[in-house]
Amino acid sequence: MTALTPNHLDALDLAELDARFAAQQDPSAMVRWLVDTIPLDRIIVASAMTSDTVLVDVAAKVAPGIEVLFLDTGYHFAETLQTANAVEHRYPITLRVAPALPIGDERYLTDPDGCCHDRKVVPLEQGLAGRLAWISGVRRSDSPVRADTPFVHRDRRGLIKLNPLAAWTDDDLATYANIHEVPMNPLLDQGYPSIGCVPCTRRPAEGDDPRSGRWSAHAKTECGLHL
Template structure:
């Protein structure tokens, strides 16, 4: 369906609310896993709400009724290090939007070298960046940032989540008002466990853990970028500002959709 007119070039482009053909959703859990997950959240969510990261991950390793995957934005590598200690063999998942800073891709390569016992899955969108420009028009991230995030983040994550009973996220309550009451343990929309072991950490605690453990550092986090997404949609922030103030600064958007 073609119904979006590009006023600048006079071309018709596909409506950005219509994603490319191909898989877009997570497969249903099998064998009663969804029910087991729901019971685990009911029994444990309150107990783990303010628990230390190590406790949360050890709980996940013991109780999850299937494989878990650790999602990495490469903004920092704290989750990779914690998984190395507490989730042996868990896969790592990186959403390669093809709009990342070069430094982000370099961190991903370093993670793959430093943690060889964890397979790094690089999830990409149905269309390459050039193909998206051709089908939907250039600069979709400016004209329809929600659609761009859906096609390049939300849908690839959904497709690649199918083999897993749950996922480990880097959510922190200190990252802004939309995350201020984020749980450490919950169910996502597919019935999978959503586990956030560093949810109580501040940015300062995160940076201290990086220093104390000689972790891979994303250089932009030391150059005014406390929260890093796609290069096209991430700006530096002033000292004292909300860490996520530089994300989609050109619009009212505050989340990409992965945690909504």
């Protein structure tokens, strides 16, 4: 299939496509559609190197050479950085690491929104510069805010955003990771269902909301990357 130009992309009926993806429930087919539609160097996968390494596995098998963006906030767990390293060595991807700003200002204590903006949102914008589409591991089961996540849509920048795992549960991810021997962040097995930066992540108590360990001292629930 011939890749489409940006003007052709504007005319795509993404709602119809989303309905087709919903009927198929096949993440690999969704990625296949994207890489058949848009030049590979105009697409990037975003991974936090948590449970979304499954997405890297799916994308790398469909599109060897695909670029993967990892935002180094400077405050990651050592396990998250080790996972990024393992993923880079395991898959035929080009890993783009957005470098960390200097740490030590402890801004996460008083202004977590500003901290996330500078350490996550701005580097993401820079990583998306020049792209026509990106692929994320956002799932509906992540949180109520994400409950209506489509498989494909146009984001606030006008880019096509593909969410191939939108309908997957934690069990779906674990099953896939087990079958395909995907490198997973070891913290997932240590009681951290949602993993962010060290200062803003705690292990939820038994029975608590899985995302309650994120920014638990604040009302904040999202870093801003997927709003």
